Amino acid sequence: MKKVSIIYWSNGGNVEIIANAICEGASIGDVEIETKHVADASIQDVLEADAIAFGSPAMINDDIEEIDMKPFINKLKELEIRNKPLVLFGSCGWRDTKFIDKWEKNMEDYGFKVLGKLAVKDSVEQDDLRKAKELGKLLSLDN
Numbered sequence: 454m455k456k457v458s459i460i461y462w463s464n465g466g467n468v469e470i471i472a473n474a475i476c477e478g479a480s481i482g483d484v485e486i487e488t489k490h491v492a493d494a495s496i497q498d499v500l501e502a503d504a505i506a507f508g509s510p511a512m513i514n515d516d517i518e519e520i521d522m523k524p525f526i527n528k529l530k531e532l533e534i535r536n537k538p539l540v541l542f543g544s545c546g547w548r549d550t551k552f553i554d555k556w557e558k559n560m561e562d563y564g565f566k567v568l569g570k571l572a573v574k575d576s577v578e579q580d581d582l583r584k585a586k587e588l589g590k591l592l593s594l595d596n
């Protein structure tokens with residue numbers, strides 16, 4: 454059975470809401486899905502998954518969260534990723550959603566195949582949830 458890992462950081466709940474919607478969207482297929490806060494995730498979760506979603510808010514200078522998420526992502530640099538399908542998602546409070554474009558470039562450099570991304574400004578609206586479910590579907594269906 455195909456395995457999908459959804460790994461995120463959230464404190465206020467916005468990114469967690471998107472993670473849950475991605476999980477719901479991915480549930481259409483015959484897939485095993487694990488959704489974890491990055492503090493509970495391991496590199497093994499990335500290696501064993503056929504498709505992944507990473508989520509983070511923009512935190513300080515429009516970067517991904519720096520205490521848990523950034524060190525986790527940095528560890529992936531050393532791995533053989535080879536086009537593993539990936540979705541990126543996140544939330545930001547101000548400025549724009551450039552942080553997710555920067556993150557996308559970074560993940561492509563590490564060897565991931567980015568299927569899609571979603572950056573939500575302020576609170577999560579119905580339309581954002583619809584987009585998140587679509588991304589989940591992509592993760593579930595992509596080979």
Ligand SMILES: Cc1cc2nc3c(=O)[nH]c(=O)nc-3n(C[C@H](O)[C@H](O)[C@H](O)COP(=O)(O)O)c2cc1C
Nearest residue numbers: 463464465466467468510512513514515545546547
């Ligand atoms: C300490 C801190 C730093 C932040 N830095 C940024 C930032 O640089 N750019 C930005 O757009 N939003 C920034 N935000 C806003 C968060 O990205 C936003 O509130 C987000 O929705 C939080 O996600 P969460 O509810 O899942 O924790 C910051 C928030 C906090 C608390």
